[in-house]
Amino acid sequence: MSQFTALKGLVSLVTGGASGLGRATVERFSKLGSRVILCDLPSSEGQQVASKLDNCVYLPANITSEDEVKEMLKTVLKDYNSLNVLVNCAGIGVARKTYNIHKNLPHPLEEFERVLQVNVMGTFNVVRQAAVLMAQNQPNEDNARGVVINTSSVAAFDGQMGQVAYSASKAAIAGMTLPLARDLGEFGIRVCTICPGVFDTPLLAALPKKAIDALTNSVVFPKRLGNPDEFAQMCQTIVENPYLNGETIRLDGALRMV
Numbered sequence: 247m248s249q250f251t252a253l254k255g256l257v258s259l260v261t262g263g264a265s266g267l268g269r270a271t272v273e274r275f276s277k278l279g280s281r282v283i284l285c286d287l288p289s290s291e292g293q294q295v296a297s298k299l300d301n302c303v304y305l306p307a308n309i310t311s312e313d314e315v316k317e318m319l320k321t322v323l324k325d326y327n328s329l330n331v332l333v334n335c336a337g338i339g340v341a342r343k344t345y346n347i348h349k350n351l352p353h354p355l356e357e358f359e360r361v362l363q364v365n366v367m368g369t370f371n372v373v374r375q376a377a378v379l380m381a382q383n384q385p386n387e388d389n390a391r392g393v394v395i396n397t398s399s400v401a402a403f404d405g406q407m408g409q410v411a412y413s414a415s416k417a418a419i420a421g422m423t424l425p426l427a428r429d430l431g432e433f434g435i436r437v438c439t440i441c442p443g444v445f446d447t448p449l450l451a452a453l454p455k456k457a458i459d460a461l462t463n464s465v466v467f468p469k470r471l472g473n474p475d476e477f478a479q480m481c482q483t484i485v486e487n488p489y490l491n492g493e494t495i496r497l498d499g500a501l502r503m504v
């Protein structure tokens with residue numbers, strides 16, 4: 247069996263791994279025998295999550311920091327000697343309209359910048375530094391060295407009112423997919439992006455019940471929120487299918503937000 251047709255034994259790094267979609271990915275990958283590095287903010291529950299799993303360690307880092315990501319990857323290289331899979335789940339959202347007529351205020355620029363900073367710059371920061379490690383791997387018989395999976399959102403295409411910053415950031419992540427795949431293909435690194443619909447995670451639980459019910463109702467089938475493990479299953483599929491590359495995949499039960 248070639249190096250990337252099974253997760254067993256691979257070294258996987260999951261950002262945002264302490265919660266929601268990232269946590270489900272960490273859990274599934276650990277069960278499948280991958281050696282997992284859970285990266286999340288120092289304030290997260292990363293340590294508690296990692297300590298319950300086999301072959302999982304928590305390395306705190308803010309993905310927007312060049313130095314923190316560099317240090318974290320230095321530890322990965324020292325302790326594991328390689329990195330095969332990167333799943334970028336760390337991300338934030340904000341609900342704010344471009345213009346608030348009641349307060350006569352435009353969208354604060356710093357809030358827009360913060361969402362772009364974490365979701366776009368943070369994701370890219372980890373990819374570009376992880377690529378340095380992956381490019382050093384011994385290639386398998388298919389010349390493959392690594393897999394990168396980024397997390398966008400259906401909001402990249404069907405952004406709703408109040409999602410201008412979030413949608414812009416998620417569209418940027420989708421837009422990076424092909425150029426990243428082209429840049430990194432020569433090193434045997436594949437890059438895919440997942441666009442989740444509405445998944446049952448702490449990020450979504452922060453919404454009022456009425457909003458969650460409305461979102462659930464707009465899913466075609468199955469008419470329910472996505473289970474975070476279904477996201478993790480898609481990550482597994484991307485790792486295991488060596489011909490998936492440069493693709494942005496909606497995972498949304500045919501949800502189209504209007």
Ligand SMILES: NC(=O)c1ccc[n+]([C@@H]2O[C@H](COP(=O)([O-])OP(=O)(O)OC[C@H]3O[C@@H](n4cnc5c(N)ncnc54)[C@H](O)[C@@H]3O)[C@@H](O)[C@H]2O)c1
Pocket residue numbers: 261262263264265266267268285286287290307308309310335336337338339364368397398399400441442443444445446447448449450
């Ligand atoms: N839940 C959904 O329905 C849904 C839908 C579409 C897209 N997404 C995307 O999926 C990703 C995961 O979402 P989730 O629902 O699991 O959210 P979540 O809030 O449960 O988890 C996000 C994790 O990212 C971490 N994080 C945030 N900023 C960070 C930073 N600067 N450095 C390191 N870690 C950081 C948080 O601490 C948290 O543990 C996000 O990018 C989100 O936009 C989620």
